[in-house]
Amino acid sequence: MDRIIEIENISFRYDEGEDGQAPEKALDGLSLSIERGSFVAVTGSNGSGKSTLAKHLNALLIPSEGRVLVDGMDTADEELIWEIRRRVGMVFQNPDNQLVSSVAEDDVAFGAENLGIPSAEIRERVDRALKAVGMYDQRKKGAHLLSGGQKQRIAIAGILAMGPECIVLDEPTAMLDPRGRADLMETLKALNADGKTIILITHFMEEAALADRMIVMDRGRLAMDGSPREVFKESERLKELRLELPFTIELASRLRAAGLDIPEDVLYEEELAKAICALK
Ligand code: ADP
Ligand code: MG
Secondary structure, eight states: OOEEEEEEEEEEOOOOOTTOOOOOOSEEEEEEEEETTOEEEEEESTTSSHHHHHHHTTTSSOOSEEEEEETTEETTOGGGHHHHHHHEEEEOSOGGGGOOSSSHHHHHHHHHHHTTOOHHHHHHHHHHHHHHTTOGGGTTOOGGGSOHHHHHHHHHHHHHTTOOSEEEEESTTTTSOHHHHHHHHHHHHHHHHTTOEEEEEOSOHHHHTTSSEEEEEETTEEEEEEOHHHHHHOHHHHHHTTOOOOHHHHHHHHHHHTTOOOOTTOOSHHHHHHHHHTOO
16 A cells, blocks of 8 residues: 555644643544545544644644654654645635635645746646636636635645645535535545545535545544445444434435335435335
8 A cells, every 4th residue: 555644653732721731632642544546534523633633744733742754754854844745735624814816826826936836837737726626717816706615726726736645625615605515525526536635624424425535533533444334334433423424324214214125325315316216
């Protein structure tokens, strides 16, 4: 297995608060590796450590114990920080905080310019990135003319123009409407099909269900790790972890309770629709 990220037994504690009490560990002995080219969803209840984990993946935070390797580079090595950030790009929840220019394509160019890439190549990278997120036609628009979902796709294009291997997104759809969320998921699937490693932090179970692999965090530790189908089979465990089930699974279980013969492992809408159509 070709691993782009290896997390070896990391722990992390934020500085003590004003009350002087040592806080709980935000990450507590976490080990995890991410396969190159995979699409991984990370979920878990509020405060379980998802954002803290995300910030460890491109050296915004450094573990207090253990280590994080990105393409074999230790994030604690200050000399490697820019190389690591070039490989792993981060997209955050609020699209407005990530855009600064009055023209979308200038925002897309910003990160690549800071890497010192020659301007002819930047032009090429920006166009390619805008096309990859389906925003090429909107490239001249200012952020105030774009929807939340479009702004997030511009933010992703800005990361793409820097040429990362891996994109980490921390609840990028939290502020979007359903249409914006669906478009963003489609963009991420396309980027993944094109070879990018995608790590998507989300509390939407329907989004997590679209990943190859699903990780559930609890109190700074890994609580569950498997394919979405494997994870969603453990409905009791998910409830203990204060997570919801995708709507299709809830509906399927109600239909079963009402006496309909629906298979136990339906997860996606199409599967449920087929199962219903197949009823005698
Ligand atoms: P999640 O993203 O899953 O909601 P976080 O990684 O943000 O979880 O938080 C994990 C834990 O660390 C929580 O207990 C949270 O209160 C704490 N925490 C997060 N950010 C900070 C911070 N900047 N300072 C102090 N504590 C923090
Ligand atoms: Mg968070």
